Amino acid sequence: MALQDRLRPLVDTTGPGPRAVRRVAGLDVAYAEDSDRLAAAVVVLDADTLTVLERSVVLGRARFPYVPGLFAFRELPSLVEALDGLGTAPDLLVCDGQGLAHPRRFGLACHLGVHTGIPSIGVGKTAFVGTFDAPGPARGESSDLVLDGEVVGAVLRTQRDVKPVFVSVGHGLDLAEACRHVLALSPRFRLPETTRQADGACRAALAAAAAEARTTG
């Protein structure tokens, strides 16, 4: 927690934002049911066509338990390894989890953004902190996610009549721009294409590793 408090001042919550977003990366981690095995994936998509440009997946093992508020210490190490395996650095990171919508305003998206220096966004499937009103039913509508009287994120409807996602700034851009990107990345499904691709990649890798281990014995 002290480390998060120390790094928190390094977060840029306004930024000019990434100049030109060409390569957008989705990051996610999958865990083995039993054992501490995990697979971390970073999938880079063309921001315009949303087609996959590159994938980087690493197998590893959980070295930190899941503790609400300290989530980055569990997933960040493996995600950084996967990022290092990329041929070209992405222009934007879309993380599975929260950014500023965190008890100390330093969720996984902030941590990854500060660590890499790459603009980042946090997209959570459920709320972690804060209060909010339900956003309107239309795609694109949103409401403020408030914590201690401060707007720490947005509850954004990416598909009509579908449960909204929780968007918060990670690093290097503002909330409005973050929501704009998330919406552009979610033309058809609730979750951004980046998140969906990363989720599929790490799960596939974990399954492949299990099958290989099974064959090998």
Next chain:
DNA sequence: GCGACAG
């Protein structure tokens, strides 16, 4: 003190 709690 008790319950909640990203993934």
Next chain:
DNA sequence: ATCTTGTCGC
């Protein structure tokens, strides 16, 4: 996160 069982809709 992961599992389970069933339902709804394209």
